[in-house]
Amino acid sequence: MMNMAKKDTPVISNNACGCLIDDILEKKDDQGDRLCSTSESDMEFFVDPDPEKTSVDFYQRRLTDGLPIIPPTRERVDRFLNYSEYDPEDVLAVLPPKMGQATMEKIAINSVMAGCRPGFQPVLEHVIKAISHDRFNLAGVNATTHPISICTIINGPLSNELSINSGAGCLGPGNMASATIGRSLRLCLINIAGAVPGVGDHATHGSPAKYSYCFTENEYESPWDPFRVELDCREEASTVTVMAAEAPHNVNDHRSQIAEDLLDTIAHTAATAGCNNSHVPGELLVIMSPEHAKTISKDGWEKEDVKNYIHENSVLPTVLGDRGGRKLDDKWIRGGDVLITRSPSDVLLLVSGGPGRHTMISHGFGNGSLSVTLPVILKDGSLSYSVEDFKNR
Amino acid sequence: MRVKLTEKDVLNPLGEVKGKNITLNHLPYDFDRVSMVDNTKPGADLILKVLSESMGNRELQWVHKPAGAPATDFQIQKAASADLAILALGDCGSCTSWVVLDAIRLEEMGIPTISICSDHFTPFARELAKSHGLGDLRILEVEHPIAGLSTDEVNDKASKIVPSFLYLLQIP
Numbered sequence: 001m002m003n004m005a006k007k008d009t010p011v012i013s014n015n016a017c018g019c020l021i022d023d024i025l026e027k028k029d030d031q032g033d034r035l036c037s038t039s040e041s042d043m044e045f046f047v048d049p050d051p052e053k054t055s056v057d058f059y060q061r062r063l064t065d066g067l068p069i070i071p072p073t074r075e076r077v078d079r080f081l082n083y084s085e086y087d088p089e090d091v092l093a094v095l096p097p098k099m100g101q102a103t104m105e106k107i108a109i110n111s112v113m114a115g116c117r118p119g120f121q122p123v124l125e126h127v128i129k130a131i132s133h134d135r136f137n138l139a140g141v142n143a144t145t146h147p148i149s150i151c152t153i154i155n156g157p158l159s160n161e162l163s164i165n166s167g168a169g170c171l172g173p174g175n176m177a178s179a180t181i182g183r184s185l186r187l188c189l190i191n192i193a194g195a196v197p198g199v200g201d202h203a204t205h206g207s208p209a210k211y212s213y214c215f216t217e218n219e220y221e222s223p224w225d226p227f228r229v230e231l232d233c234r235e236e237a238s239t240v241t242v243m244a245a246e247a248p249h250n251v252n253d254h255r256s257q258i259a260e261d262l263l264d265t266i267a268h269t270a271a272t273a274g275c276n277n278s279h280v281p282g283e284l285l286v287i288m289s290p291e292h293a294k295t296i297s298k299d300g301w302e303k304e305d306v307k308n309y310i311h312e313n314s315v316l317p318t319v320l321g322d323r324g325g326r327k328l329d330d331k332w333i334r335g336g337d338v339l340i341t342r343s344p345s346d347v348l349l350l351v352s353g354g355p356g357r358h359t360m361i362s363h364g365f366g367n368g369s370l371s372v373t374l375p376v377i378l379k380d381g382s383l384s385y386s387v388e389d390f391k392n393r
Numbered sequence: 394m395r396v397k398l399t400e401k402d403v404l405n406p407l408g409e410v411k412g413k414n415i416t417l418n419h420l421p422y423d424f425d426r427v428s429m430v431d432n433t434k435p436g437a438d439l440i441l442k443v444l445s446e447s448m449g450n451r452e453l454q455w456v457h458k459p460a461g462a463p464a465t466d467f468q469i470q471k472a473a474s475a476d477l478a479i480l481a482l483g484d485c486g487s488c489t490s491w492v493v494l495d496a497i498r499l500e501e502m503g504i505p506t507i508s509i510c511s512d513h514f515t516p517f518a519r520e521l522a523k524s525h526g527l528g529d530l531r532i533l534e535v536e537h538p539i540a541g542l543s544t545d546e547v548n549d550k551a552s553k554i555v556p557s558f559l560y561l562l563q564i565p
Binding site: 040041042043044045046047048049050054058063071072073074075077094095096097098099100101102103105106109110113137139140141142143144145146187191192193194199200201202203280365366367368369 | 394395396397398399400401402403404405406407408409410411413459460461462463485486487489490491494514517520521524525
C-alpha cells in the first residue's frame with residue numbers, strides 16, 4: 001500500500017459560517033446590517049446594566065457606602081468628563097492611605113455612582129484638590145478611630161446654579177446637589193483613597209455624617225459678610241471649603257434675647273470633654289440660623305466679636321482632657337482651663353438654615369487637620385462663573 | 394428574528410496605585426545614640442522606657458511628636474540626629490498612620506527605625522507602609538489595648554516584646 005501524503009486538514013474556526021463569498025456579493029440586502037444565518041442573533045442591543053444588580057455586585061466588592069449606586073457606564077462617565085478641563089487620565093491628587101491616583105475619570109466614575117449630575121464634576125475636582133493639601137492631613141483624617149467626616153461647604157454663585165439648599169433642611173435630607181456631592185466625596189475616599197471601614201478607615205463607630213455632609217451659606221439672610229468674603233475671596237468668586245468635622249451637634253436656644261446669653265449657650269455646648277479639641281485645640285464649625293444671627297447682630301456685634309467671644313468662652317477644666325495620664329501642652333492652658341480653639345480664627349462661622357432658633361456646631365479634628373478653602377477657578381487661573389465654563393474645553 | 398441584549402460594561406471606581414520603592418536601612422550593628430520618638434499616646438512613654446532599658450548603656454534622646462499628625466520639621470530633624478529611632482505608639486488609625494509615615498520619613502533620611510504598633514492596627518500599618526513603598530518597615534506588635542490600662546499592665550505588655558526587640562537589634 002502506498003503511503004499517501006497526509007494533507008493538512010484545514011482548521012475551521014468555530015465562528016466560521018458556511019456562506020459563500022459570491023452569494024454574499026450577489027445577494028440583495030435591504031437591511032444593511034443583517035447578519036448571516038449562522039449568527040446567533042440578527043441584532044445586538046446594548047442596554048444599561050440593572051442598577052439593583054450592579055449595586056449588589058459593587059456592594060459585595062466593598063465599593064459602596066452601603067446604599068444603591070448608579071452604574072458607571074462609559075456614556076455616563078463621558079458626560080461628566082465633558083465638564084472637565086483635564087484629560088481623563090490626568091492625576092489630580094494621590095490619596096492616602098492606599099495612595100490611589102485620583103484621575104478625572106476615577107472622580108467621574110465615583111460621582112456617577114453617587115448620583116451626581118455631570119455639571120458637578122468641576123466641584124468634585126476642586127474638593128479632591130482641597131483635601132490633598134498637606135495641612136488637611138487626609139492620612140490622619142481617613143485612618144483615625146475618631147468619627148471625623150469631611151464637611152464640604154460650597155459658597156457663592158455656584159451654589160445658586162447647583163440649587164444647593166441654604167434654607168430649612170440645609171444639612172439634609174432632600175437636596176440632590178448637597179446629598180450627592182458629599183456622597184461622591186465619600187465614595188472617592190473609599191475607592192480611590194482606600195478608606196474602607198475597618199481596613200483603611202478605622203472610625204470606631206463611623207458616623208451618619210460619613211454618608212454626606214455638604215451645605216452652603218445662606219448669604220442673603222446673613223447680617224454679616226459671607227464666609228468666603230471673610231477669607232479675602234472676591235464677591236463674584238465661588239469657593240469650596242473642606243473641613244474635617246464631626247457630625248453636627250445642635251444648640252437649642254429659644255429664649256436668649258441678648259448676644260452674650262445666646263453665645264454662652266453656644267460656648268457651653270461646644271466645650272465638651274469628649275471632643276478632640278479638648279486634647280489638641282483646633283477648629284470649630286458654627287452654623288448659625290438666620291434668627292440666631294439676627295439676635296446677635298442687632299446688638300451691634302460684628303463677626304469678629306462673635307468669634308472672639310466663642311474662642312474666649314469655649315473652655316473646660318484641663319483635668320477633663322487630661323485623665324489617664326496624657327498631659328495637655330501648657331500653651332493651651334489658661335488658669336486651669338483649656339480653650340478648645342487656638343484663636344478666634346479657628347471659629348468657622350457661617351449662617352445657614354431656615355426659620356427657627358437653633359445653631360449647629362461641629363468640632364474639628366483638633367489641630368490634626370486644618371480646613372482648606374479654594375476658589376473655583378479654571379485651569380488658566382481665571383474665575384469661573386458657571387459650571388458651563390468648564391464644558392468641552 | 395433573534396435579538397441579543399447585552400448589558401453595557403461598567404467602569405471600575407478603584408484608584409490605581411503606582412508602586413514606589415524605598416530601601417530599608419539596615420539596623421546598625423553597634424550604636425550609641427537612639428531617638429525615642431513618643432507620640433504622646435497613653436502608654437507610649439512607658440513602652441519606650443521599657444525598651445530603652447533593655448538596650449543597656451546608650452545615649453537616649455527623647456522626641457515628642459503629635460499623635461494624629463506628622464512630626465514637625467524640627468522634631469524630625471531632632472529624631473534623625475541619632476543612629477537609630479524607635480517610634481511608639483500606633484494603637485488607633487491616625488496615630489498608626491503617623492508612626493508609620495514618620496518612620497518612613499526617617500528611613501528616607503537614612504535613619505533605621507523600629508515602630509511599635511498594637512496588634513489590632515499592625516495589619517493596617519503594614520499595608521500603609523507597603524503603599525508608601527516600604528513594605529519591609531520594621532514593626533513590632535504589642536497586645537491591644539494599651540490605652541486605659543494601668544502602668545503595671547502596660548509595662549507587662551511592653552516587656553513581652555523585649556525579646557523580639559533585642560533579636561532585631563542582635564543584642565544577646
